[in-house]
Amino acid sequence: MTKVEAIKKILEKYNGVATWKIIYDEIETYYPGIKKSNEWEAGIRGVLYREIKNNRNFKRVGLSMYALLDFQAEKVEEIKHDTIRMHSYMEGVCIEFGNFLNLDTFTADPTAHYNNLNLSSIATLTNIPEFTYKEIVETAKRIDVLWFNKKGFQYPKRAIEIVDSIGTLEAALKRTLQLVEFNLSFYILCKKEHLKKVEKELNAEPYIRIKDRYFVRDYENILNIYNNPIASMQDNFLKVQNHF
Secondary structure, three states: OHOOOHHHHHHHHHHOOOEEHHHHHHHHOOOOOOOOOOHHHHHHHHEEEHHHHHOOEEOOOOOOOEEEEEOOOOOOHHHOOOHHHHHHHHHHHHHHHHOOOOEEEEOOOOEEEEEEEEEHHHHHOOOOOOOHHOOOOHOOOOOEEEEOOOOOOOOEEEEEEEEEHHHHHHHHHHHHHHHOOOOOEEEEEEEEHHHHHHHHHOOOOOOHHHHHHHHEEEEHHHHHHHOOOOOHHHHHHHHHHOOO
C-alpha cells in the first residue's frame, strides 16, 4: 500500500475527513514502516501537499483538516439559522485556531460535530488539566473552548464562549469570571446583532473592572479569517495570533 492509499484509508474511516493528529496517529496501521524515518511526519505532509497541489485525491477543508475530493464540507449559509449546529461549528473553528497556534485545546462539547467529526477528534485534550482548585476546574470544564500552553505546567491561555443567544450570555460570563486570577484572555463570539448587548453587559459590574481582558467578536469576523486564504502560512499564523 502506498502512502496515498494509506491516507485515503484513514479519511474513509472518518467519513471522508481527518485532522493531522488523526492521520499521524493512525497512518502506521496502513503503512507499517512509516515511522522508521525520523522525518516521517514531514514525508506524510509532502505527499498530501503534492496531491492537493495537483488536484488529486485530497483537498484542504480547514486550517488542519484534510478530506477526500468528493467530501462536502458544512456550509455556514445552510446552518446559520440552526442554533445548535452553528454553535458546534463555531466551536470547531475555535479549536482549529488553537491547534493551528500550536496550543492544546479542550472543549466542553466533545460529542458535538464539526464537518462530520466529533469535536473530541479535533481537540487535543480529552480531559482538562488539573491546573488549580477542583471547584474552579469543574466550572472551567463547561467553557465552550479552552486553549492551554503545551510546555511545562499547563494553564489556560484563552477561554472562548459561543453566545448564540443573549439568554446564554450571563452564564457564559460567570464561567469565564472563575478564571480571573489566571493570566488569560476571554473571548465572546456572537451574532452581529448581539454585539451591542454583549458590550453593554461588559460595561457593568463586575466585568467592567477587567473589561480590557474581554474581546467580543461576531461570527462573520471570525469566519472571514478562517475561510479567506492569504499569502503564506506564516501570514496566516500571525493574523490568527493577532486576532486571538
